[in-house]
Amino acid sequence: MRLKSLFSILSVVAVVNAESISKTDYDVIVVGGGPSGLSALSGVSRVRRTALLFDNHQYRNAPTRAMHDVIGNDGTPPDAFRSLAREQISKYPTAHFSNATVTSIRPTGDGNVSVFSVADSTGKTHTARKIVLGTGMKDILPDTPGIREAWGKGVFWCPWCDGYEHRDQPFGIIGSLADVLDSVLETNTQFDDIIAFVNGTQTSQGEAAATHKHQGWEEQLKAWNIQIENRTIERIERIQDGETHQNKTAGLQFDKFLVHFTEGKPIERNAFITNFPAVQRSNLPEQMHLNVTDNKIIVNFNGMRTNETGVFAVGDANSDGSTNVPHAMFSGKRAAVYIQVELSSEESAFMVSKRNDLLTRRELEKEAARAIGANLEPQWKQAQRKRFI
Numbered sequence: 001m002r003l004k005s006l007f008s009i010l011s012v013v014a015v016v017n018a019e020s021i022s023k024t025d026y027d028v029i030v031v032g033g034g035p036s037g038l039s040a041l042s043g044v045s046r047v048r049r050t051a052l053l054f055d056n057h058q059y060r061n062a063p064t065r066a067m068h069d070v071i072g073n074d075g076t077p078p079d080a081f082r083s084l085a086r087e088q089i090s091k092y093p094t095a096h097f098s099n100a101t102v103t104s105i106r107p108t109g110d111g112n113v114s115v116f117s118v119a120d121s122t123g124k125t126h127t128a129r130k131i132v133l134g135t136g137m138k139d140i141l142p143d144t145p146g147i148r149e150a151w152g153k154g155v156f157w158c159p160w161c162d163g164y165e166h167r168d169q170p171f172g173i174i175g176s177l178a179d180v181l182d183s184v185l186e187t188n189t190q191f192d193d194i195i196a197f198v199n200g201t202q203t204s205q206g207e208a209a210a211t212h213k214h215q216g217w218e219e220q221l222k223a224w225n226i227q228i229e230n231r232t233i234e235r236i237e238r239i240q241d242g243e244t245h246q247n248k249t250a251g252l253q254f255d256k257f258l259v260h261f262t263e264g265k266p267i268e269r270n271a272f273i274t275n276f277p278a279v280q281r282s283n284l285p286e287q288m289h290l291n292v293t294d295n296k297i298i299v300n301f302n303g304m305r306t307n308e309t310g311v312f313a314v315g316d317a318n319s320d321g322s323t324n325v326p327h328a329m330f331s332g333k334r335a336a337v338y339i340q341v342e343l344s345s346e347e348s349a350f351m352v353s354k355r356n357d358l359l360t361r362r363e364l365e366k367e368a369a370r371a372i373g374a375n376l377e378p379q380w381k382q383a384q385r386k387r388f389i
Helices: 003-020 035-045 078-089 159-166 177-187 204-213 217-223 325-357 361-372 377-388
Strands: 026-031 051-054 095-098 102-107 116-120 125-133 137-139 171-174 194-197 227-229 233-240 256-261 267-269 271-274 278-280 311-313
Touching: 026 035, 035 051, 035 078, 035 095, 035 325, 125 325, 159 177, 159 271, 171 177, 171 267, 177 194, 177 204, 177 217, 177 271, 194 267, 204 217, 311 325
Parallel strands: 026 051, 026 125, 051 095, 125 311, 171 194, 171 271, 194 227
Antiparallel strands: 102 116, 116 125, 137 278, 233 256, 256 267
8 A cells, every 4th residue: 555545545534524523503403392392402401412492382282271190290280391391401501492483404414414404483594413303293173163162171182191180070082983992991990971972973984994993892882881972063062160160189170061963952071082183283394304104203213213314203293102291201301312322423433533634743653554564664754754844
Protein backbone atom coordinates (compact mmCIF):
# COMPACT_ATOMS: atom_id res chain seq x y z
CA MET A 1 0.00 0.00 0.00
CA ARG A 2 1.36 3.45 -0.90
CA LEU A 3 1.55 6.11 1.82
CA LYS A 4 -0.38 8.58 -0.29
CA SER A 5 -3.25 6.12 -0.50
CA LEU A 6 -3.10 5.51 3.24
CA PHE A 7 -3.36 9.23 4.01
CA SER A 8 -6.24 9.57 1.54
CA ILE A 9 -8.17 6.73 3.14
CA LEU A 10 -7.71 8.11 6.66
CA SER A 11 -8.74 11.57 5.51
CA VAL A 12 -11.83 10.41 3.63
CA VAL A 13 -13.04 8.22 6.52
CA ALA A 14 -12.74 11.15 8.92
CA VAL A 15 -14.56 13.58 6.61
CA VAL A 16 -17.44 11.21 5.82
CA ASN A 17 -18.08 10.42 9.46
CA ALA A 18 -17.69 14.02 10.57
CA GLU A 19 -20.45 14.98 8.18
CA SER A 20 -22.68 12.09 9.25
CA ILE A 21 -23.51 13.63 12.66
CA SER A 22 -25.27 16.84 11.77
CA LYS A 23 -25.83 19.62 14.28
CA THR A 24 -29.54 20.03 14.99
CA ASP A 25 -31.63 22.28 17.22
CA TYR A 26 -32.65 19.28 19.33
CA ASP A 27 -31.78 15.64 19.70
CA VAL A 28 -35.46 14.70 19.77
CA ILE A 29 -38.76 16.30 18.83
CA VAL A 30 -41.91 14.81 20.38
CA VAL A 31 -45.29 15.52 18.79
CA GLY A 32 -48.17 15.10 21.21
CA GLY A 33 -48.63 16.17 24.82
CA GLY A 34 -50.63 13.24 26.16
CA PRO A 35 -49.30 10.53 28.51
CA SER A 36 -47.20 8.78 25.84
CA GLY A 37 -45.55 11.96 24.57
CA LEU A 38 -44.91 13.26 28.07
CA SER A 39 -43.39 9.93 29.04
CA ALA A 40 -41.08 10.00 26.02
CA LEU A 41 -40.03 13.56 26.82
CA SER A 42 -39.33 12.68 30.45
CA GLY A 43 -37.28 9.66 29.42
CA VAL A 44 -34.97 11.50 27.03
CA SER A 45 -34.70 14.56 29.28
CA ARG A 46 -33.53 12.52 32.25
CA VAL A 47 -30.50 11.39 30.24
CA ARG A 48 -29.91 15.04 29.28
CA ARG A 49 -30.97 14.82 25.65
CA THR A 50 -32.25 18.09 24.26
CA ALA A 51 -35.90 17.70 23.34
CA LEU A 52 -38.87 19.80 22.24
CA LEU A 53 -42.44 18.63 22.80
CA PHE A 54 -45.29 20.03 20.70
CA ASP A 55 -48.67 20.02 22.44
CA ASN A 56 -51.68 21.47 20.60
CA HIS A 57 -54.01 20.52 23.49
CA GLN A 58 -56.09 17.93 21.65
CA TYR A 59 -56.49 14.83 23.82
CA ARG A 60 -58.59 11.72 23.41
CA ASN A 61 -59.39 11.49 27.13
CA ALA A 62 -60.08 15.21 27.60
CA PRO A 63 -63.88 14.76 28.04
CA THR A 64 -63.62 12.19 30.84
CA ARG A 65 -64.08 13.25 34.45
CA ALA A 66 -61.04 11.44 35.79
CA MET A 67 -58.42 8.86 34.91
CA HIS A 68 -58.61 5.46 36.57
CA ASP A 69 -56.41 2.39 36.81
CA VAL A 70 -53.39 4.72 36.81
CA ILE A 71 -51.40 3.76 39.88
CA GLY A 72 -50.76 6.82 42.06
CA ASN A 73 -53.18 8.91 40.00
CA ASP A 74 -56.43 6.96 40.28
CA GLY A 75 -59.22 9.52 40.07
CA THR A 76 -57.00 12.36 38.84
CA PRO A 77 -58.58 14.56 36.14
CA PRO A 78 -56.61 14.28 32.87
CA ASP A 79 -55.82 18.00 32.73
CA ALA A 80 -54.44 17.94 36.28
CA PHE A 81 -52.28 14.94 35.39
CA ARG A 82 -50.86 16.65 32.30
CA SER A 83 -50.25 19.88 34.18
CA LEU A 84 -48.33 18.15 36.94
CA ALA A 85 -46.35 16.10 34.43
CA ARG A 86 -45.28 19.22 32.55
CA GLU A 87 -44.33 20.93 35.81
CA GLN A 88 -42.17 18.00 36.87
CA ILE A 89 -40.53 17.54 33.46
CA SER A 90 -39.79 21.26 33.25
CA LYS A 91 -37.15 20.93 35.96
CA TYR A 92 -34.91 19.22 33.39
CA PRO A 93 -33.06 22.00 31.56
CA THR A 94 -32.92 20.07 28.28
CA ALA A 95 -36.74 19.74 28.07
CA HIS A 96 -38.69 22.34 26.09
CA PHE A 97 -42.38 22.83 25.26
CA SER A 98 -44.31 24.46 22.43
CA ASN A 99 -48.09 24.85 22.17
CA ALA A 100 -47.96 25.11 18.38
CA THR A 101 -49.21 22.47 15.95
CA VAL A 102 -46.70 20.61 13.80
CA THR A 103 -47.63 21.07 10.15
CA SER A 104 -44.92 19.02 8.45
CA ILE A 105 -41.95 16.77 9.16
CA ARG A 106 -39.37 16.17 6.44
CA PRO A 107 -36.31 13.91 6.54
CA THR A 108 -33.21 15.90 5.52
CA GLY A 109 -30.40 13.53 6.50
CA ASP A 110 -27.70 12.28 4.15
CA GLY A 111 -28.63 8.63 4.58
CA ASN A 112 -26.02 7.84 7.23
CA VAL A 113 -28.04 9.09 10.19
CA SER A 114 -31.53 10.55 10.46
CA VAL A 115 -32.16 14.31 10.51
CA PHE A 116 -35.57 15.97 10.28
CA SER A 117 -36.92 19.43 9.58
CA VAL A 118 -40.11 20.17 11.55
CA ALA A 119 -42.37 23.09 10.64
CA ASP A 120 -45.04 24.39 13.00
CA SER A 121 -48.17 26.54 12.81
CA THR A 122 -46.29 29.67 13.86
CA GLY A 123 -44.06 29.49 10.81
CA LYS A 124 -40.99 28.33 12.71
CA THR A 125 -38.80 25.43 11.60
CA HIS A 126 -36.85 23.20 13.96
CA THR A 127 -34.43 20.35 13.34
CA ALA A 128 -33.91 17.11 15.26
CA ARG A 129 -32.22 13.75 14.87
CA LYS A 130 -35.16 11.69 16.10
CA ILE A 131 -38.94 12.10 15.99
CA VAL A 132 -41.53 10.68 18.40
CA LEU A 133 -45.17 10.72 17.28
CA GLY A 134 -47.58 10.59 20.20
CA THR A 135 -50.33 12.15 18.12
CA GLY A 136 -53.16 9.94 19.37
CA MET A 137 -56.47 8.78 18.00
CA LYS A 138 -59.85 10.45 17.49
CA ASP A 139 -63.12 8.66 18.22
CA ILE A 140 -65.68 8.90 15.44
CA LEU A 141 -68.93 9.46 17.29
CA PRO A 142 -72.30 9.08 15.56
CA ASP A 143 -74.58 12.03 15.03
CA THR A 144 -77.10 10.59 17.49
CA PRO A 145 -78.08 13.50 19.76
CA GLY A 146 -76.82 13.18 23.31
CA ILE A 147 -73.88 10.85 22.74
CA ARG A 148 -71.25 13.51 22.18
CA GLU A 149 -72.50 15.52 25.15
CA ALA A 150 -72.26 12.47 27.43
CA TRP A 151 -68.96 11.19 26.05
CA GLY A 152 -66.63 10.32 28.93
CA LYS A 153 -69.36 11.10 31.44
CA GLY A 154 -71.41 7.93 31.65
CA VAL A 155 -70.87 6.94 28.02
CA PHE A 156 -67.42 5.46 27.49
CA TRP A 157 -65.38 2.89 25.54
CA CYS A 158 -62.94 1.53 28.16
CA PRO A 159 -64.37 -0.46 31.11
CA TRP A 160 -61.04 -0.29 32.95
CA CYS A 161 -61.04 3.50 32.71
CA ASP A 162 -64.66 4.21 33.66
CA GLY A 163 -66.72 1.10 34.41
CA TYR A 164 -66.06 0.59 38.12
CA GLU A 165 -67.73 3.87 39.11
CA HIS A 166 -71.03 2.56 37.65
CA ARG A 167 -70.80 -1.03 38.90
CA ASP A 168 -74.00 -2.98 39.62
CA GLN A 169 -76.11 -0.32 37.92
CA PRO A 170 -78.40 -0.86 34.90
CA PHE A 171 -75.95 -0.95 31.99
CA GLY A 172 -76.08 -0.64 28.23
CA ILE A 173 -73.93 -1.63 25.27
CA ILE A 174 -74.15 0.56 22.17
CA GLY A 175 -72.78 -0.89 18.96
CA SER A 176 -73.31 -3.39 16.20
CA LEU A 177 -74.49 -6.91 16.96
CA ALA A 178 -71.08 -8.34 16.00
CA ASP A 179 -69.36 -6.36 18.76
CA VAL A 180 -71.72 -7.13 21.63
CA LEU A 181 -70.05 -10.30 22.92
CA ASP A 182 -66.65 -8.56 23.14
CA SER A 183 -68.18 -5.90 25.38
CA VAL A 184 -69.96 -8.50 27.51
CA LEU A 185 -66.72 -10.41 28.12
CA GLU A 186 -65.09 -7.16 29.26
CA THR A 187 -67.89 -5.97 31.56
CA ASN A 188 -69.74 -9.02 32.91
CA THR A 189 -67.94 -8.94 36.29
CA GLN A 190 -69.22 -5.42 36.94
CA PHE A 191 -72.80 -5.58 35.64
CA ASP A 192 -75.54 -8.19 35.60
CA ASP A 193 -78.34 -6.06 34.12
CA ILE A 194 -77.14 -5.51 30.58
CA ILE A 195 -79.07 -4.47 27.48
CA ALA A 196 -77.33 -4.40 24.11
CA PHE A 197 -78.63 -1.55 21.95
CA VAL A 198 -77.65 -2.77 18.47
CA ASN A 199 -79.48 0.01 16.64
CA GLY A 200 -81.09 -2.05 13.86
CA THR A 201 -78.08 -4.26 13.11
CA GLN A 202 -79.78 -7.51 14.16
CA THR A 203 -80.45 -8.60 10.59
CA SER A 204 -79.45 -11.75 8.72
CA GLN A 205 -76.33 -9.94 7.59
CA GLY A 206 -75.57 -8.69 11.11
CA GLU A 207 -76.02 -12.17 12.56
CA ALA A 208 -73.69 -13.60 9.92
CA ALA A 209 -71.07 -11.00 10.88
CA ALA A 210 -71.46 -11.91 14.54
CA THR A 211 -71.07 -15.61 13.74
CA HIS A 212 -67.98 -14.92 11.65
CA LYS A 213 -66.46 -13.11 14.63
CA HIS A 214 -67.67 -15.43 17.41
CA GLN A 215 -69.04 -18.90 16.81
CA GLY A 216 -71.83 -19.58 19.29
CA TRP A 217 -72.39 -15.93 20.14
CA GLU A 218 -76.13 -16.42 20.64
CA GLU A 219 -75.68 -19.13 23.25
CA GLN A 220 -73.09 -17.08 25.10
CA LEU A 221 -75.30 -13.99 25.23
CA LYS A 222 -78.17 -16.11 26.54
CA ALA A 223 -75.88 -17.60 29.17
CA TRP A 224 -75.01 -14.11 30.38
CA ASN A 225 -78.70 -13.11 30.24
CA ILE A 226 -78.03 -10.29 27.78
CA GLN A 227 -81.12 -8.63 26.33
CA ILE A 228 -80.85 -7.40 22.74
CA GLU A 229 -82.72 -4.22 21.77
CA ASN A 230 -82.81 -3.79 17.99
CA ARG A 231 -84.90 -0.62 17.68
CA THR A 232 -83.29 2.39 16.02
CA ILE A 233 -81.95 4.91 18.51
CA GLU A 234 -83.25 8.42 18.00
CA ARG A 235 -81.45 10.18 20.86
CA ILE A 236 -79.85 9.74 24.27
CA GLU A 237 -81.31 12.00 26.98
CA ARG A 238 -79.44 12.67 30.22
CA ILE A 239 -81.81 12.83 33.17
CA GLN A 240 -79.19 12.80 35.95
CA ASP A 241 -75.57 13.90 36.07
CA GLY A 242 -73.08 11.66 37.86
CA GLU A 243 -70.84 14.65 38.36
CA THR A 244 -73.21 15.93 41.03
CA HIS A 245 -74.83 12.64 42.07
CA GLN A 246 -72.09 10.54 43.63
CA ASN A 247 -71.24 8.40 46.60
CA LYS A 248 -67.63 9.46 47.01
CA THR A 249 -67.03 7.10 49.90
CA ALA A 250 -67.96 4.11 47.76
CA GLY A 251 -66.55 5.63 44.58
CA LEU A 252 -69.87 5.54 42.73
CA GLN A 253 -71.29 7.91 40.12
CA PHE A 254 -75.00 7.89 39.37
CA ASP A 255 -75.59 9.06 35.83
CA LYS A 256 -79.00 8.32 34.34
CA PHE A 257 -80.11 8.35 30.72
CA LEU A 258 -83.19 7.63 28.67
CA VAL A 259 -82.64 5.91 25.33
CA HIS A 260 -85.30 7.18 22.93
CA PHE A 261 -86.16 5.22 19.81
CA THR A 262 -87.90 6.11 16.58
CA GLU A 263 -90.84 4.09 17.91
CA GLY A 264 -91.99 2.73 21.25
CA LYS A 265 -91.14 3.61 24.83
CA PRO A 266 -87.67 4.75 25.99
CA ILE A 267 -85.41 2.63 28.18
CA GLU A 268 -83.51 3.92 31.21
CA ARG A 269 -79.85 3.08 31.77
CA ASN A 270 -77.13 4.45 34.07
CA ALA A 271 -74.09 4.01 31.83
CA PHE A 272 -72.99 2.63 28.47
CA ILE A 273 -69.98 1.08 26.83
CA THR A 274 -69.67 1.82 23.12
CA ASN A 275 -68.07 0.31 20.04
CA PHE A 276 -67.35 3.29 17.79
CA PRO A 277 -64.44 3.47 15.35
CA ALA A 278 -61.36 5.63 15.87
CA VAL A 279 -58.94 7.18 13.38
CA GLN A 280 -55.55 8.87 13.50
CA ARG A 281 -55.95 12.35 14.95
CA SER A 282 -53.04 13.75 12.94
CA ASN A 283 -52.35 13.62 9.21
CA LEU A 284 -48.59 13.46 9.86
CA PRO A 285 -48.39 9.64 9.55
CA GLU A 286 -49.99 9.82 6.11
CA GLN A 287 -47.90 12.82 5.12
CA MET A 288 -44.72 11.00 6.15
CA HIS A 289 -45.74 7.79 4.31
CA LEU A 290 -45.64 5.69 7.46
CA ASN A 291 -47.12 2.21 7.35
CA VAL A 292 -50.63 2.38 8.80
CA THR A 293 -52.97 -0.62 9.11
CA ASP A 294 -56.43 -0.57 10.70
CA ASN A 295 -55.85 3.10 11.52
CA LYS A 296 -52.75 2.28 13.60
CA ILE A 297 -49.13 3.25 12.87
CA ILE A 298 -47.23 -0.02 12.48
CA VAL A 299 -44.30 -0.21 14.89
CA ASN A 300 -41.68 -2.75 15.84
CA PHE A 301 -42.23 -3.50 19.51
CA ASN A 302 -38.46 -3.31 20.04
CA GLY A 303 -38.31 0.43 20.42
CA MET A 304 -41.61 1.53 18.86
CA ARG A 305 -39.82 2.18 15.57
CA THR A 306 -41.81 2.90 12.41
CA ASN A 307 -40.80 2.10 8.84
CA GLU A 308 -39.11 5.53 8.62
CA THR A 309 -35.63 5.47 10.14
CA GLY A 310 -35.45 7.81 13.13
CA VAL A 311 -39.25 8.03 13.59
CA PHE A 312 -40.94 6.39 16.59
CA ALA A 313 -44.69 6.16 17.30
CA VAL A 314 -46.11 5.80 20.81
CA GLY A 315 -49.44 5.74 22.62
CA ASP A 316 -52.75 4.66 21.15
CA ALA A 317 -51.75 5.93 17.68
CA ASN A 318 -49.40 2.97 17.24
CA SER A 319 -50.05 -0.73 16.71
CA ASP A 320 -48.75 -2.09 20.01
CA GLY A 321 -52.16 -1.88 21.72
CA SER A 322 -51.63 1.23 23.87
CA THR A 323 -55.26 2.11 24.57
CA ASN A 324 -54.96 3.24 28.17
CA VAL A 325 -52.82 5.67 30.13
CA PRO A 326 -50.41 3.17 31.80
CA HIS A 327 -49.74 1.43 28.49
CA ALA A 328 -49.28 4.75 26.70
CA MET A 329 -46.71 5.84 29.29
CA PHE A 330 -44.92 2.50 28.94
CA SER A 331 -44.65 2.91 25.17
CA GLY A 332 -43.26 6.43 25.54
CA LYS A 333 -40.65 5.29 28.04
CA ARG A 334 -39.69 2.32 25.89
CA ALA A 335 -39.15 4.58 22.88
CA ALA A 336 -37.06 6.99 25.01
CA VAL A 337 -34.71 4.20 26.08
CA TYR A 338 -34.17 3.00 22.53
CA ILE A 339 -33.70 6.55 21.27
CA GLN A 340 -30.98 7.22 23.83
CA VAL A 341 -29.11 4.05 22.87
CA GLU A 342 -29.56 4.75 19.15
CA LEU A 343 -28.29 8.32 19.44
CA SER A 344 -25.35 7.25 21.57
CA SER A 345 -24.47 4.43 19.16
CA GLU A 346 -24.35 6.92 16.29
CA GLU A 347 -22.17 9.24 18.35
CA SER A 348 -19.92 6.38 19.43
CA ALA A 349 -19.31 5.32 15.84
CA PHE A 350 -18.65 8.95 14.92
CA MET A 351 -16.15 9.44 17.74
CA VAL A 352 -14.25 6.27 16.89
CA SER A 353 -13.90 7.22 13.23
CA LYS A 354 -13.25 10.89 13.90
CA ARG A 355 -10.17 10.15 16.01
CA ASN A 356 -8.35 9.38 12.75
CA ASP A 357 -8.59 13.06 11.94
CA LEU A 358 -7.25 14.09 15.33
CA LEU A 359 -4.09 11.96 15.50
CA THR A 360 -0.84 13.58 16.54
CA ARG A 361 2.21 13.20 14.33
CA ARG A 362 3.56 10.38 16.49
CA GLU A 363 0.16 8.62 16.56
CA LEU A 364 -0.13 8.94 12.79
CA GLU A 365 3.29 7.33 12.41
CA LYS A 366 2.18 4.39 14.54
CA GLU A 367 -1.06 4.03 12.54
CA ALA A 368 0.94 3.98 9.31
CA ALA A 369 3.49 1.51 10.67
CA ARG A 370 0.75 -0.89 11.64
CA ALA A 371 -0.80 -0.54 8.19
CA ILE A 372 2.28 -0.97 5.97
CA GLY A 373 4.97 -2.53 8.16
CA ALA A 374 8.65 -1.48 8.34
CA ASN A 375 9.65 -2.35 4.78
CA LEU A 376 8.73 1.12 3.45
CA GLU A 377 10.81 3.14 5.90
CA PRO A 378 12.63 5.20 3.21
CA GLN A 379 9.32 6.27 1.62
CA TRP A 380 7.93 7.08 5.05
CA LYS A 381 10.83 9.42 5.88
CA GLN A 382 10.42 11.16 2.54
CA ALA A 383 6.69 11.57 3.17
CA GLN A 384 7.44 12.98 6.63
CA ARG A 385 9.63 15.73 5.19
CA LYS A 386 7.07 16.69 2.58
CA ARG A 387 4.08 16.60 4.93
CA PHE A 388 5.38 18.05 8.17
CA ILE A 389 8.27 20.39 7.34
